[in-house]
Amino acid sequence: MLAQTAEPIVTPSIDWAALAPILSLVGAACVLLVVDALSLRKPRAGGYAFFTVLAAVASIITAVPLWREVTDPDRGPFTILQGALGGALGIDGFSVFFMFAMAASVILAALLADGYLRREGLDGPELYALVLLSASGGMVMASANDLIVTFLGLEILSIAAYVLSAMHLRRIQSQEAGIKYFVLGAFSSAFFLYGIALVYGATGSTKLAGIAGFQLPIPATEAFGASVDPSQLLSGTIHTPPLLLAGIGLLLVGFGFKIAAVPFHTWTPDVYQGAPSPAVVYMASGVKAAGFAGLLRVLTLGFGRFVDDWQPIIYGLAVATLLVGSILAVIQTDVKRLLAYSSISHAGFILVGVQAASERGVSGALFYLAAYLFMVAGSFGVITVLTRRDEQGAGLDDLRGLARRRPVLAFTFTVFLLAQAGVPLTSGFVAKFEVLAAAVEANSYYLAVVAMVSAVIAAYLYLKIVVAMYMSDPEGDEVVDTRRVPFGAKLALGVAAAATVVFGLLPGLLDDLSNDAVLPATVDAAEQPAP
């Protein structure tokens, strides 16, 4: 890989088929913006959403043959289609899995956005275009084989997300969310970029394969440049250079911000509370998935050999994220804010899978992300439908007696909440089971216990919502709520609820996908002997 830099520049061959899932999103976003700017008449109600869903479905359809190809058993495990952009993008099971996930997130957000934007009087192509662009950035992150490309994807993902959160013009909270997200996000990008620079300084490469293949310098006590016996690395006589360590640390800060890991989580409650609900649907499902995709890919493919260096950091992040997320969620009274904290706690669970640094860990994290995508999109989807103009009525008290007023909606919400609490026969339980299994396999027993205890704490807050809906009478006069749930929202909530239950009853369906999507772990912690 290093040798490539010395060769004369050749334009890389481009495998259009492998890029089609990404390009269909980008293309659709451009078409949306251009056509809307040029045409005089507004399209029929739901036109934008329909077009966006169409684009995402196209993305999924073009990704299916890729999935067939990369998971073809004849080609062996971990097939990578190298043709795409001269190896800058690696199209493998992992990245195709996230193409599906990002497209699903776009579809759910678009379906929910349609009715919402008309209710709020904000109907226009901007939100759809931004979600499509952001999702394309997420796909790039999930398939990046080079830190620079990861950064490109991260920025495409984030800048669109900053604008998304500030989209609600009349709500001051939305403006505040946008500014806050942007400033803190810019900071984290700077950290990330600095991390790339340090890693490059230490290893001489920004390619993940180059970093993984980097020859460790011998300790300072010996002469520079001597060859190294690989067994010395395992025996601990060779240490990772401080420059590289600092680089890894800074990269983790950047990723930690995107996935809202404690202590980089402070933006989440404000942004989730302030941003328009359908945008939150996308941010909580899509942006979070993309952040984890980047994290997993970089750690496994790039820094798999330095697992001993980053594993303790992830361990600490996981513990802090699990506990802080669930404990702070308990005292919230705004449902969107409460779900924001709970999403932090879920990030902790996914980190438990990442921390295992094994194939089972990656597969568990992927399962969790996919299951969580539907749960959280559904939860915020219910909030999208429930709130009135200007997002009024998202307080815990506003949900009182909902079961009597709107029984179907309340029951759907209950399904999502129970799934988030990890009740069996929902996808949420299997997801927790999978990451715990990975943690146990990697001998992280205490982490598994911490995770389960935090799940119990978090269960309290989901039950608090259920209590409000089912076991409390509304304050004051009972408002007759005759609003109909828009068709798009119905469809989105139905799909999300069905996925949550079906993946809970028959986890094998999703399990097979996530197992095919794992990355080749350089060091499989599970194979290490027990301490």
Place this chain on the structure above:
Amino acid sequence: MHEEAALSFDILTSLVAVPAVGAVLVALVSRRRPELTRQLALLMSLLTGALAVWLMLDFHAGEADFQYQHTYTWIRELGISWKVGVDGISLFLVVLTGILFPLAILGAKPHHDSKPYHAWLLLLEAGCMGVFLALDLFMFFVMFEIVLVPMYFLIGGWGYGERVYAAMKFFLFTMLGSAFMLVSIITLAFLHRRGSGGDLTFDLVTIASNLGPDVLSQNAARWLFLGFAVAFAVKVPLFPLHTWLPDAHTQAPTAGSVILAGVMLKLGTYGFLRFGIYLFPEAARWFAPLFLTLGTIGIIYGAIVATMQKDLKRLVAYSSVAHLGFIVLGSFAMTNQSLQGAVLQSVNHGITTPALFLLVGFIYERRHTRQIAELKGLQKAAPVLAGVFTLVMLSSIGVPGLNGFSGEFLILIGSFLTARWWTVVATAGVILAALYLLWAYQRVFHGEPDGDNANVADLKLSEGLVLAPLLALIVFLGVYPKPVLERIEPSVERLIEHVEANSNYREPEPVGAVEAGGHGEGAAEDGGGAEGEGG
């Protein structure tokens, strides 16, 4: 699968599936037809009950192994399957579940929202059946945990006064316990795979038969046992983890209390026998003094606190803490008789206490209070109700000739061999039970009725019919427990052999049985029968 299994279909899975399908059907019925939902729920639960009774009749007595086993792959990659089987330890709990649910539906009508009420009840039945039938650790955990949801909604939606608090406390306590069990289950499966070199599996029998010291170190086994034990101790509940129980029992609707006391507390005691002791024999022996002590504390503590209660339902709730203490004592004393007694007493308590809760529910329907101080002289106005109450109460006290005696006697006589001093203290609990129940009876039923108490209606025929099967079982099991015991005995014996093979525990010779009549289960039977005629 059992080679002589006469039933060509998977009866055990049907026991789970019928109520689950029933729950879905009830949920599909229109909200405006509450009577139809009730009838449908009743039909489905009766069908389940009939299947359970059929199972009992078809069950091969004298056989120790699991019968009617069926296995279906569930999650292939993790070695998880849907595996069901039944043996002497679980058989009668399955039958009890099958009998209690229709009675609970018949005996107590919801005051509102009939449809979700019955749907949750049927789902609860499916979950309880699943716990007793599961032979796969994952499936067991799923079932063990899923029962929380319907019970939570039943207490919170149809309970009394402090229902929301009680429901929340119930859910969180139990979930915290099972959180540790989940980690233990996963750890056990992975240690088993690592030690035995095979595939990952969650199959109970496979794991239990491979757990030599080379697979699971003594230290690890003790930690894992503790993880399981916390979950079961909350469910039983053992002192000091019992505080959710009085709240949940008191605030739950009558049907909820019936199922909670009759079936759900048994999930804990059953879990100790089927999983705790079976998987970790050495650890269970090592921890036995702790659990014997906690059980005994529960017996005495439950009895004393019950004496002090002002609320009749709360009194019955605390009496459960005491009774369950006996079962834990019997389980950890680990002699043939004490274990038989523990299983039998699980069933007995599941008959007597639901009957008491139904009776308290009937009184509440009439007087709209459960405060002992406000009730007086009900015997005058409602003699039949008082008579039935007397019989059930005597069974709860453990008067010979009724079912409560045969179980407690077996537990005490069996435990005396291995846990002498605990047994001595526990025996005092029998006397305390007489104290709190008789005193409460005196205050509620004796004396001259005043005010509303004088106009209390007597037991209606429909209410009597609900109680009739329970009363019949109370008398039958008190006089002639043999058919039950001879089905329990082989499985219990097998469990003891398993413990002896995997720890340094050796069961002492049953001296008590020799003195009483020469053979094991004859003791209770003879004693019970003779005393019963005398009284």
